[in-house]
Amino acid sequence: MLGYILRRLIATLPVMLIVAVLVFLMLRLTPGDPAAIIAGDNANNEQIALIRNRLGLDEPIFTQFFIWIANILRGDFGESFFFKKTVAELIASRLEPTLALSLATIILAVAIAVPLGVLAAYKHGTLIDKVVMGFSVLGFSVPVFVIGYLLIYLFAIKLNWLPVQGYQRIADGVGGFLQRLILPALTLSVIYVALIARMTRTSVLDVMNEDYIRTARAKGQVEIKVLFKHALKNAAVPIVTVIGLGVALLIGGVVVTESVFTIPGLGRLTVDAVLARDYPTIQAVILLFSLVYVLINLAVDLAYTLFDPRIRY
Amino acid sequence: MSVEPALLAGETATPPPKPGLSGRLARDGGIIFGAVVILLMALLGITAPWLGTKSPSEINPTFRNRVPGIEQATRNDDGTTRTFTYRMGTDSLGRDIYSRVVYGARISLVIGITVAVFSVAVGLFIGLISGYIRWIDAIVMRLMDGLMAIPAILLAIALVSLFRAGLMSVIVAIVVPEVPRVVRLVRSIVLSVREEPYVEAAICAGTPTHLLLWRHILPNTIPALIVQGTFIVASAILLEAILSFLGIGIPPETPTWGNIMAEGRGLFRLYPHNIFFPGIFLALTVLAVNVLGDGLRDRLDPKLARRM
Numbered sequence: 120m121l122g123y124i125l126r127r128l129i130a131t132l133p134v135m136l137i138v139a140v141l142v143f144l145m146l147r148l149t150p151g152d153p154a155a156i157i158a159g160d161n162a163n164n165e166q167i168a169l170i171r172n173r174l175g176l177d178e179p180i181f182t183q184f185f186i187w188i189a190n191i192l193r194g195d196f197g198e199s200f201f202f203k204k205t206v207a208e209l210i211a212s213r214l215e216p217t218l219a220l221s222l223a224t225i226i227l228a229v230a231i232a233v234p235l236g237v238l239a240a241y242k243h244g245t246l247i248d249k250v251v252m253g254f255s256v257l258g259f260s261v262p263v264f265v266i267g268y269l270l271i272y273l274f275a276i277k278l279n280w281l282p283v284q285g286y287q288r289i290a291d292g293v294g295g296f297l298q299r300l301i302l303p304a305l306t307l308s309v310i311y312v313a314l315i316a317r318m319t320r321t322s323v324l325d326v327m328n329e330d331y332i333r334t335a336r337a338k339g340q341v342e343i344k345v346l347f348k349h350a351l352k353n354a355a356v357p358i359v360t361v362i363g364l365g366v367a368l369l370i371g372g373v374v375v376t377e378s379v380f381t382i383p384g385l386g387r388l389t390v391d392a393v394l395a396r397d398y399p400t401i402q403a404v405i406l407l408f409s410l411v412y413v414l415i416n417l418a419v420d421l422a423y424t425l426f427d428p429r430i431r432y
Numbered sequence: 433m434s435v436e437p438a439l440l441a442g443e444t445a446t447p448p449p450k451p452g453l454s455g456r457l458a459r460d461g462g463i464i465f466g467a468v469v470i471l472l473m474a475l476l477g478i479t480a481p482w483l484g485t486k487s488p489s490e491i492n493p494t495f496r497n498r499v500p501g502i503e504q505a506t507r508n509d510d511g512t513t514r515t516f517t518y519r520m521g522t523d524s525l526g527r528d529i530y531s532r533v534v535y536g537a538r539i540s541l542v543i544g545i546t547v548a549v550f551s552v553a554v555g556l557f558i559g560l561i562s563g564y565i566r567w568i569d570a571i572v573m574r575l576m577d578g579l580m581a582i583p584a585i586l587l588a589i590a591l592v593s594l595f596r597a598g599l600m601s602v603i604v605a606i607v608v609p610e611v612p613r614v615v616r617l618v619r620s621i622v623l624s625v626r627e628e629p630y631v632e633a634a635i636c637a638g639t640p641t642h643l644l645l646w647r648h649i650l651p652n653t654i655p656a657l658i659v660q661g662t663f664i665v666a667s668a669i670l671l672e673a674i675l676s677f678l679g680i681g682i683p684p685e686t687p688t689w690g691n692i693m694a695e696g697r698g699l700f701r702l703y704p705h706n707i708f709f710p711g712i713f714l715a716l717t718v719l720a721v722n723v724l725g726d727g728l729r730d731r732l733d734p735k736l737a738r739r740m
Contacts, residue, residue, distance in 0.1 A: 137578025145590060256726065260719035262670055264677055264693065265711035272704050283701065371585030375674055389586065390678050393593040405590055409581045 124421060131413050138409045139191075143184055146398045196403040201395035206403045209388065216286050216384035217373055219296070223304035224369060228311035229362065235312070236319025236358075237346050243324060251316060258313025263372050267306040267379035274302060286382040303380045307372045311365055318361040322354035329353070355426035363419030370408050463731070466724025470541075473717050477537035485531035486516065488687040498522045500529075500705050520709045523695050532687035533710050539688040540669045540717060543603060547668035548661045550607045555614025556657065560645050562615060563622025573619070576612040584609035588671055592680050602681050606671045610664050617660055618653050625652045655732040662725035666718050673714055689714045 154171035155162070162170075171177055178186070190197070196206035239251035275283040281302055287295040326332065327350060335349045336342075377386035385404060392400035423430045476483070492504075500521040507513050520529035562572040579587070588605040595601035625631060626649065634648050675681030676690025677697075684691050689710040696706025 133574060134577050134581050137574060138581050141578055141582070142590075145594060256722055257715075257719060260666070260670075260722050261715040262673055262677075262711070262718075264674070265707070265715060268700060268704065268707045268711070271700070272708075276701060276704075367583040370583040371674075374585055374589065375678070378678055389589060390680065393589055393680050396593060398593075401590055401593060405582060405586055408583060408586055412583060413581050 120424075127417055127420065131417060134413060135410060139188060139406065140184070142402045142405050143187060146402055147180065191403075191406070197399040199392075199397055199400045201392065201397040201400070206399050209400060210385065210403060210407065213383060213385045213388045215288060216377070216382045217386060219289065219300060220303055220307065220373060220376065220382065220384065221369060223300050224307040224311060224372075225362070227304050228308040228315060231308065232312040232315035233319050233351070233358070236316040237323055237351060239316065239320040240323035240327065240350075241342075241346055243327075248320075251320065255313040255317045258309050261309070263306060263310065263375045264379050266309050267303070267376060270302050270306055271379075284379075284381045286380070286384075299380075303376050303382060306379070307369065307376045310368055310372060314361055314365045314368065315358065319351075319354070319358050322357045323350050326350050326353045352426060356423055356430075359419055359422055359426065363416045366412050366415050370412060460727060460731070462723045462727030466720045466722075466727060469716060469720035470724065473537050473713075473720075474541055476534055477541055480531075480534045480538065483534055485534050486528050488532045488535040489527065489685055491525040491527055492522065493525075500709075521703065521705050523692070523706055525695075529692065529706060529709055532692050533689065533713055535687040536689045536692060536710060537713065537717075539599075539682065539686065540672065540714070543599075543606070543672045544665040544669040544721070546603055547606045547610065548664040550603070551610040551614055551664050552657050552661045554607070555611045556618050556650070556653065558611070559615040559618025559653075560622060560650065563619040564626060564641070564645060564649070569619070572615070576615050579609065579612045582609070584667075585671065585674060588675060589678070589680065592675060597681070597683050599682060602672055602675060605675070606668050610667070614657070614660060614664075617656055621653045621656060622649055625649050659725060659729045659732055662721060662728055666721035666725065669714070669718055669721070 154167050154176055158167045158170050176183070194207055196210070198204070199206050199209055202209055235251050239248045242248050271283055274281050282299050285299055287299050289296045323346070331353075332345060332349055335345045340349070373384065374386035374389050376382070377384045378390055381387070385407075388400065389404045391397075392404065498521050500519060502521065503515045503517050506516070516528075520533060523529055523532075558572060562569045582590075587609045591605035591608055592601060595604070631644070631648055634644055639648070672681060672688065673690035673693070676684075676688050677694045679694055681690055682688050684694065692710040693707045696703065700707055
């Protein structure tokens with residue numbers, strides 16, 4: 120098992136290297152001289168040349184790439200053109216809101232979607248099934264920001280139950296933190312719920328005709344245990360897979376949701392960096408999000424053994 | 433937002449159709465609903481100038497931020513007055529939301545269809561070659577793995593930042609993340625088809641490779657590509673709206689649903705209609721395309737999910 124984990128970790132290296140090359144080339148392909156951008160409008164040619172030399176921009180492109188990679192491996196993502204801080208500091212300061220939002224969304228989505236999917240499979244072909252599946256298609260079709268504004272309108276403006284926008288650090292009080300997290304997490308979880316519920320239904324339906332389900336019922340097991348213990352556990356592998364793949368949707372959703380709710384996280388940082396054409400920050404954020412996505416899906420692969428002991432590495 | 437069909441798929445095969453109209457509706461209801469809504473939206477976009485609209489970019493400083501249904505009377509040169517009804521109100525520059533929403537259908541549909549055509553064409557080309565020629569396959573698939581490791585919205589956002597804002601750059605930025613998914617689909621079909629006896633027979637008969645790919649292998653990919661293309665239309669429309677909403681897509685004066693909503697963000701608390709009207713049109717269109725895709729998949733290619 121340990122050997123397998125190690126081999127899989129090594130296998131992610133080429134993918135991440137390709138992502139790094141793509142991200143690096145993107146910056147090089149952009150019009151404009153980064154040294155001139157950093158130097159500002161009032162710099163003379165000598166100052167620009169100095170900065171260019173400091174950044175290693177007069178080296179051949181291969182050398183530049185290796186310097187860049189070596190720096191990143193040491194945690195040095197360069198300096199933000201726009202925020203006048205190192206990119207590493209910038210990311211560290213924006214990490215908490217994004218992490219909180221993502222975790223809350225995943226927990227909320229799984230807690231809503233899995234029971235819904237099981238219910239739809241159990242009531243296969245009935246109105247309940249059709250409603251759950253209809254909601255699922257709808258969830259894929261309504262854009263995140265429309266859902267966000269709809270929830271703000273309903274719960275914050277009309278009912279006045281929750282704050283409209285903003286974020287509060289967990290250190291400044293858990294109550295306010297949760298209060299401001301509920302709406303964004305709910306918004307972001309809609310598409311995720313649609314995805315997971317749909318896969319849960321299909322996957323549970325697939326195992327419902329198996330012999331062990333009949334056996335469990337024959338020995339008098341209560342139906343709820345049949346569904347959630349016998350059926351769900353055997354249906355888990357595709358469900359966990361889709362949760363992993365859905366992280367791509369989640370990351371995209373974070374960018375939009377943070378803009379709607381004015382949450383100062385990595386998603387908002389991405390948009391601000393693009394608006395300011397702050398390429399070092401854009402590069403770092405994309406690398407980071409891609410690494411997280413790849414690693415989560417690796418973890419999902421490794422989790423298969425937990426649900427299906429027949430899978431051995 | 434990009435959703436892989438493999439994630440959407442997995443429905444059981446459709447039961448054999450009952451005879452008569454009701455049977456056809458039960459089986460093809462999704463296709464009919466989807467097609468009708470899309471046609472209506474297309475019609476809306478095409479006939480926009482004759483649907484009681486005014487110029488979507490005409491600003492009206494004295495008539496800003498008005499609620500839906502308000503009327504404005506203007507005096508003509510000959511002393512008579514005429515009134516214009518703002519069915520969906522006006523935005524913070526006094527532009528007619530209704531006109532902007534109706535004209536917005538144009539951009540959304542053009543982008544959805546253009547992105548789907550380009551993605552499918554490029555993906556088909558790369559996928560055919562990659563599936564058939566081994567040494568190219570190894571290189572191409574690693575590149576595709578790398579592209580797919582970057583979440584689609586992020587990749588599109590990053591690409592937009594490289595070009596000047598405009599229709600073409602938005603289309604390119606949305607096509608690039610979609611291509612690897614098409615390549616994978618086409619390649620998997622090619623890999624299974626190339627072992628078929630008729631392909632081997634064609635090889636024995638001395639068919640040149642390009643003709644083999646064109647005549648014997650390509651036709652097998654068409655049903656799956658129609659389904660995939662439909663889902664790409666949906667995700668492209670959503671992605672364009674997201675980019676425009678974030679302020680990094682089509683230039684803001686152009687009436688697109690995303691831009692109308694971006695404009696309405698600031699005053700959302702007071703005038704939520706700026707977001708809700710375009711939002712309803714956007715969601716309805718994407719829903720119709722998704723439902724159409726689901727219906728087409730069940731009809732053309734129930735095993736699509738397994739192939740991915």
